[in-house]
Amino acid sequence: MRLSNFYLFTKKENPSDAYLASHKLMVRSGMIKQVATGIYSWLPMGLMVLNKIKEVVVEHHVKSNINEMLMPTIQSADIWKKSGRFNDYGKEMLKIKDRHNNDLLYGPTNEEMITDIISDDLKSYKDLPKLLFHVQWKFRDEVRPRFGIMRCREFLMKDAYSFDLDYDSAFFAYCKMFGLYMKIFKTLGLKVIPVRAESGPIGGALSHEFILESNEGESDIYYDNRLLNISIDQVNLDNKAEIKEYYEAVTNLYSCTSDKHEELNFNKNVPKDNQKLSKGIEVGHIFYFGTKYSELLNANFTNNNGKEALIHSGSYGIGISRLVGAIIEANYDEKGIIWPKEVSPFQLGLINVRNDNQVSLNFCESYYNNNASNFKILYDDRNARIGEKLNNMDLLGIPVQIIVGEKNLVNQNLEIKDRKTGKVNLVNIEKLQSYLSDNYEF
């Protein structure tokens, strides 16, 4: 992408209402723009990251044989009245009257709707188990929206739902989703801690949160850091024994939110050296709630003895838009964002030191146009001062920068800057490709 052809307007000033680094940096780097209190537009640079994260999450679900569907944003109040949550949910639910004075609402979550849908289709034990997911905008009318897209009102969430014959089968679905989440966060290049958690308004007996460690995080967590040594990489999510073994290995170690924390148990079960107190941001939450919604919304099936039984369910959420902010909280410095290469909107930033220099201009144009390796390049082709170009590229956080000037070109060299370390290496043009492969797996 040529910067001259990209809708990108970076800002020098921080937004006056911003406290978190991610909020400041997303506005300054032209990723988002607030259009109403707690409601944001995603500008091209922001949307690229959002889509990238969404793509990783969707691909992992599809690969695990979880069917993608899409429920609407607007829901009828009827099903929420049946479940009792139309009144219980409180003022965070955005309630709406349509032109015929019917009660609607903007979905804050989808347990009621999905249960209503599957109760029409899943009639026999032969139809179970089923796992479904969707990625859709949700709305929660926060009393005081803040922290940019981290605690906003309209946000993008992936929510999955499992439907099973009985507890054993449902527990396997829960373990599978637990493992899938760990694989997803690994693919996104993130260090995420699974912790036992309260179920809150969703309800149910079993619940875990997934916390991305960050100094500015709003959640306090306590865990046994030996759980970091248990790898998900080789676990086959469709193998019941393997996934349960993984789940038990992880969850047998102490790990929980402050709500669930018991100091006595922590000290008894975790050696001092392994005790970790930390802060982080919730980026995922999974629930097993058994037959709660099936009972309220009549989701029955006929079992293999010909008898009616209630479907067992769970729900599994990842905050897609929230992840964008959370990833920045864990990856920035005083100059700007430092994208992990897994989610970066571009792989390479290409900077021409002087646009009026024919030698460097020719090199940049031909490198960008030929781009034999098909890298995703952001090419700053603007006629701007080099200082501004360098600062801007640092702010945007693309992992690798190629800085092209005549002085180095004469010796067949380019400056390659690593955004994270700030280190600049002179690399011979002939060796550029192998340098990028060796150092960045490009």
Add this chain to the structure above:
Amino acid sequence: MRLSNFYLFTKKENPSDAYLASHKLMVRSGMIKQVATGIYSWLPMGLMVLNKIKEVVVEHHVKSNINEMLMPTIQSADIWKKSGRFNDYGKEMLKIKDRHNNDLLYGPTNEEMITDIISDDLKSYKDLPKLLFHVQWKFRDEVRPRFGIMRCREFLMKDAYSFDLDYDSAFFAYCKMFGLYMKIFKTLGLKVIPVRAESGPIGGALSHEFILESNEGESDIYYDNRLLNISIDQVNLDNKAEIKEYYEAVTNLYSCTSDKHEELNFNKNVPKDNQKLSKGIEVGHIFYFGTKYSELLNANFTNNNGKEALIHSGSYGIGISRLVGAIIEANYDEKGIIWPKEVSPFQLGLINVRNDNQVSLNFCESYYNNNASNFKILYDDRNARIGEKLNNMDLLGIPVQIIVGEKNLVNQNLEIKDRKTGKVNLVNIEKLQSYLSDNYEF
């Protein structure tokens, strides 16, 4: 995809409220389910088609250097009060009060919001021209939603917006989008007629609708059928001269909606043999509205004489969800849907005549598992009667079916059924790949 692992529940009965074929067929083939009046969930089979169409539309825009962004579904009423449309839009606008009693609305379109966004960024003539688009859910509170997803309340739309220095530049953007739309509909395998149209509530002087011909269509159109001979294929959308020449060649021929129709001109300008009266479904609509919104929302820029001037704009919509229904209206028979291969959710349907036959079972399993050519296959691996499998596959509308039975396998043959013609050919296993390439360009 194995049918045994796919959330697909086809129905034998038509929905009682359905009049249009597309509505009946989408419900019966398990693509959608109504969850509130005029509000639908997209089940996995439906979402695959919706996503496919979205993908084609997005790719074409990106390839034409139009930047993708994403505006939220919920908007502040403030900008609509500025433009005067908060009251003018009528009861189709879904108005909302949040917990602090602020006026919000569910966006039915985005002229106000995009103009508000760009007015912050586009300050100089050097920042223009710009073209942006997004694909987002919209809501129009129809008084009587009907025809399934063709006239529903929550629907998916692609809307693009152009921002230019002056009329000449804006007119080129309009011509470019006109040509882009013709390329998109061609890629989707659709015969779409561009017609001159009224601007309606969007306003502006210049407007075209894009009509997919269909006997049950709600729009009457009149056109000179010589416009079907003008091809968009070789036109370079970034070449001003080429795209204007194309636009003028097409729009010099008579073509309009019934609102704009003048019988006298039609007869005077179009030879009898070329006069075409037809019905169709609106699937796209483009508008040039000049400085209308720039004036109301203060979108100025400094021109190259240092003077303030108003930005010229246009908007360009394609009904993504509506296209799913429109395509079915143009492609079905009494047995079910007949997907054009460009939008079909699967390329091949694989049917085992008898699941209890080891020979046919082995072939199907190995063909599906190996799938050397990486086709998208829907494999009916259910233990169901062959009649039910055949009817079901016809209903689903996948263009090519491979029917596998022992009798033919003994002679190394498979039955290949073309869904559109209904013709069945015996094809030797060795020649299957070349048969598919030759006949379906797979």
